[in-house]
Amino acid sequence: MRMCRIRMFLVCLLIAMSATAMAQQSDSLKRASDLAKQGLSLVDKGSLEKAMECFKQGALLDPQNSRFQYEMAVIYYLKNEQTPCIQLLEQIKSRPDANDQYYQILGNSYDLSQQTAKARKTYADGLKRFPNSGVLYLESGVLEYMHKNTPAAIRFWESGVIAAPGFTSNYYWLAKYYASTTERIWAVLYGEMFVNLERNTERTQEISAILYQVYRSSTSISDSGKIKVSFTLSVVTNPKSGEKLPFEHIFQQCMQQAADSLQRSNIDSISYVEICTMRSLFVFYWFNMGYNGNYPIVLFDWIHKFPDPSYLECYHRWLFLKGNEAAFQSWYYAKPETYTNFVSWFKKNPLGVSKTQYFSRSLY
Numbered sequence: 001m002r003m004c005r006i007r008m009f010l011v012c013l014l015i016a017m018s019a020t021a022m023a024q025q026s027d028s029l030k031r032a033s034d035l036a037k038q039g040l041s042l043v044d045k046g047s048l049e050k051a052m053e054c055f056k057q058g059a060l061l062d063p064q065n066s067r068f069q070y071e072m073a074v075i076y077y078l079k080n081e082q083t084p085c086i087q088l089l090e091q092i093k094s095r096p097d098a099n100d101q102y103y104q105i106l107g108n109s110y111d112l113s114q115q116t117a118k119a120r121k122t123y124a125d126g127l128k129r130f131p132n133s134g135v136l137y138l139e140s141g142v143l144e145y146m147h148k149n150t151p152a153a154i155r156f157w158e159s160g161v162i163a164a165p166g167f168t169s170n171y172y173w174l175a176k177y178y179a180s181t182t183e184r185i186w187a188v189l190y191g192e193m194f195v196n197l198e199r200n201t202e203r204t205q206e207i208s209a210i211l212y213q214v215y216r217s218s219t220s221i222s223d224s225g226k227i228k229v230s231f232t233l234s235v236v237t238n239p240k241s242g243e244k245l246p247f248e249h250i251f252q253q254c255m256q257q258a259a260d261s262l263q264r265s266n267i268d269s270i271s272y273v274e275i276c277t278m279r280s281l282f283v284f285y286w287f288n289m290g291y292n293g294n295y296p297i298v299l300f301d302w303i304h305k306f307p308d309p310s311y312l313e314c315y316h317r318w319l320f321l322k323g324n325e326a327a328f329q330s331w332y333y334a335k336p337e338t339y340t341n342f343v344s345w346f347k348k349n350p351l352g353v354s355k356t357q358y359f360s361r362s363l364y
Contacts, residue, residue: 212323
């Protein structure tokens with residue numbers, strides 16, 4: 001699993017290296033920078049041995065720069081040669097120019113070498129040095145998940161969302177995990193955060209399809225054709241007067257209100273169009289009923305600020321696109337200009353998150 005994900009984490013540090021070369025006015029540093037560029041290009045092409053030679057030469061020309069050894073370690077990692085990878089990274093992980101990805105690859109390499117305790121300690125040491133590292137929370141969670149310690153994995157991923165709200169992979173894993181539980185409410189929220197923060201990737205398409213399936217599996221149809229929603233089991237049956245209800249309860253109550261407002265035929269399943277409409281109605285009721293005041297959600301606040309009412313429909317068609325592409329295309333051909341206008345705005349106005357404006361289950 002880790003080997004197939006490594007391409008996500010290869011770091012191109014050429015800008016810093018080039019800046020150093022220009023500042024030093026040194027021919028050897030300029031040559032080292034050129035070798036770094038050449039080496040990374042060769043890695044991209046799969047020419048790992050030639051790339052290794054470039055990085056070795058670069059390390060000799062610029063011995064103060066540990067990034068050459070880091071790239072050499074990555075090549076060993078890609079070749080599944082974990083012993084030299086570990087040896088190199090242990091030598092350089094404490095260097096001043098090291099970053100969190102040194103600890104990431106080192107921990108991964110220990111894990112692949114069946115040295116789980118050392119992998120766990122490596123990630124923990126990395127988080128002490130880089131406490132806002134989304135990738136180290138991710139890897140810590142993956143390690144625990146692979147070793148069947150799911151509660152710890154969830155804690156790491158959710159801590160990663162808080163520490164690095166813009167790092168997408170923790171949302172991805174949380175969405176996939178919660179989609180398999182009775183608390184699917186968190187799957188739809190973490191999943192929707194993910195597709196907004198990481199757009200136009202294969203993982204975006206995967207989560208779009210999962211979102212659609214979760215909405216479908218969270219609904220049932222009564223004999224009278226009415227929709228009953230069930231995103232969570234955390235519902236208060238006899239709330240005390242004046243008591244603030246759990247977020248899950250309010251979310252489900254609002255979604256049920258949206259479902260009750262649908263005008264539908266007596267069919268035995270909910271359609272793509274109905275899911276999109278139900279979600280649009282949910283957003284309307286969420287703000288109309290004032291739930292946003294007690295349960296603020298950065299995602300919903302952003303949606304509520306769409307400058308054109310038609311964008312709400314466009315957004316939900318996009319959100320669930322991979323659930324039913326034929327239905328999306330049929331709708332799109334009827335409203336190409338509306339959707340094009342939405343996409344133009346959407347690209348320029350992405351969902352913004354920060355250390356003070358983020359979404360996490362822990363907030364509720």
